[in-house]
Amino acid sequence: MKNAVRIVVAAAVIVSALPAMAQFQKPEDAVKYRQASFTVMAAHFGRIGAMVQGKVPFDAKAAQDNAALVETMSKLPWAGFGADTESVASKAKPEIWKEKAKFDQSNEKLLAAATALNTAAKSGNLDTIKKAFGETAATCKACHDDYRAK
Template sequence: MKKKLLRGGLAVALVLAPAFAAADKIDDAIAYRKAVMEAQKWNLGRMAAMVKGTVAYDKAAFVRYAQWLDELSRMPWEAFPKGSDVGDTKARADIWNKPAQFSDKAKALETESAKLVEVARSEDMGKIRFQFGQTAQTCKACHKAFKDR
């Protein structure tokens, strides 16, 4: 009798294990992309303070933040697997229903953040402010289209 219960329990565990593993992977993907987005927000915030003049402009720091944002801009996209629209997330189903549009928004951030790195090296505050605005707008446009508030 104990062997039958043990085998039955083992069979149930083997059947359910992939579901639990998938749930863990989804939770991990959500946590990862949220962390990357927070890091993006942190770097944007530091640059915004310099652009607005609330913090003294520091070229080396601004370039560094721009470079980090550029790196981060390519990181979160693979962490949107199917099924990760549920749980502790504000991601809209449109991410998976409109993948081409989502991809376009992702590529726009990658493009604009790369431009920001180049402009940041110029020391031309007019160009820096403009490109910072363009980069920040790509974030806002994606959130408006694909994130619940």
């Protein structure tokens, strides 16, 4: 009983510090969230990159784990590009909101590429992974070129 009370109090304390709405409490939270999602995605994508480039030995299991995470993370950042985030300082270019449909298409290309990378990773074949990795990296670069300030 005492434990139950403690748990409820702990939950209340924790949650009061978190986004309480379906999405984000304020635009800054959305920007922080999308940047965090990109950071986690990039870290795991980079680990596959290191194998693809021969910088670390190929480890089929690690490639699979990282590719699964890349696919999961690839779905997340976009919720953080709401119209109310345009005025928050970041590397995001105004073109994102000027041509939102084109930006969304760009994101969908990443999603498709990340899904293909995850499938490729399951093959356990480094050449297959290499090709899917390159195609995924190309979608990152295309979007960065158009929509991220240097």
